[in-house]
Amino acid sequence: MRMVGTGEFEGGSVFIDGDWKPLSEGKVSLFDWGFTRSDVTYDVASVWHGAFFRLDDHLDRFFSSLDKLRMKIPYSRAEVRQILHGCVKAGGLQDAYVAMLCTRGVPPRGARDPRLATNRFYAYALPFVWIAPPEKQAQGIDLHVSGRLRIAPESVDPTIKNYHWIDLVLSLFDAYDRGADTSCVVDAQGNVAEGPGFNVFMVKGGVVRTPDRGVLEGISRRTVIELCGTLGIALRIEPVPATDLASADEVFISSTGGGVLPIAKIDGRPIAEVFPGPITKRLQDAYWALHDDPRFRDPVEY
Ligand SMILES: Cc1ncc(COP(=O)(O)O)c(C=O)c1O
Incomplete structure (x- = not known):
């Protein structure tokens, strides 16, 4: 070369x-x-x-x-x-x-x-491409929880990063039709799966939860999981019923396209009075701080 x-x-x-x-x-x-x-x-x-x-x-x-x-x-x-x-x-x-x-x-x-x-x-x-630009994040992302099913993991292994996105793309149209900004889809049991380019997390009573299966194992998701360990935040990786999102204290998404992004509303309804929530904020700050950690940095040879 x-x-x-x-x-x-x-x-x-x-x-x-x-x-x-x-x-x-x-x-x-x-x-x-x-x-x-x-x-x-x-x-x-x-x-x-x-x-x-x-x-x-x-x-x-x-x-x-x-x-x-x-x-x-x-x-x-x-x-x-x-x-x-x-x-x-x-x-x-x-x-x-x-x-x-x-x-x-x-x-x-x-x-x-x-x-x-x-x-x-x-x-x-x-x-750099953001899932939602910083202005939109500050304004508050509205997440539509779609009834559409993510393609079954038994059919397409979601740990293989793939272009099978029709379910996600149509859920985005559903979101736009409702005035929301983005969407996530569910599995056949009604548990949260993932969204177009991101994993989903919720916080309730100080405990962070994220789906254990049927999703791409995002590198940002892994970063959040590791940060929960270092910051002493309780974490459960388990099925998350989509109906739990509406009563969460905090919801956030994770993606290479912006790290930890707070969600302000679920289907037009504000999640909590404090936005972004304290745990989301800690994880978001810690996510960006990790960019200075030599273990994860690979400087471009310009
Ligand atoms: C379907 C899906 N889920 C989750 C993610 C988040 O993965 P990562 O954190 O590695 O960007 C992506 C990223 O594009 C994705 O396409």
Whole structure:
């Protein structure tokens, strides 16, 4: 791989066919099963103030997803790290959304055997993308609890980060129809699952609860779980009935797209008088403070 220049593709860069290119080159074939079958896995890491946060954990999850989908890429873990650094460097970005993905690829014409396709690896970096921007967070995010079921974990393993998002996307339309900002979906038993790009937490009587199954094991969710341990906050990882959200003391969501984000309302009804709630605030502050911890920082080689 060549040395890519800092700011060579100012504003963002893709990595395709073994090289860094401008964002406008970010295209895939119409015949790639990643597109025709959602046969793809991906991961998204963040760069904040010039350093990746928990990149090792994102790489672990990506390589584990590749194994579970029987996909292979022609790059080692160290090379993928170098490619991602290159995307951020080429884009001249200090705060970035950095994606890596692998599609099944294009099988020979007419073939229906996935083993015949050559898997394709792509990566890109864009300016940081928030689940909800700071202004919206301050104003108070209104979460719609949709009756739609998340695709069953027995059908699509949610620990493989995937593009099976139709349930989540339609729940977003439900939310917008009701004047809410975002949504979460439930499982067949009526327990909270997750939302479009985030995990869900509630707090009641000082105890933090988050679903134990049927969700992507978010890296931000893991950060919250670990922080509860270090901050001495009680935590239960267990099924969370969606009906419990309305009577919670606090609700928050977690995502690489913004860390810990407080929820102000459930379906238009304010959750509590104090917003953000004290436990959410502690976790949010601790989440950002961790970005200075050398264990989790991987400074971009600009
Ligand atoms: C469906 C889903 N759940 C949860 C998350 C949160 O995961 P992470 O904290 O690793 O960003 C995401 C992230 O995109 C997601 O797509």
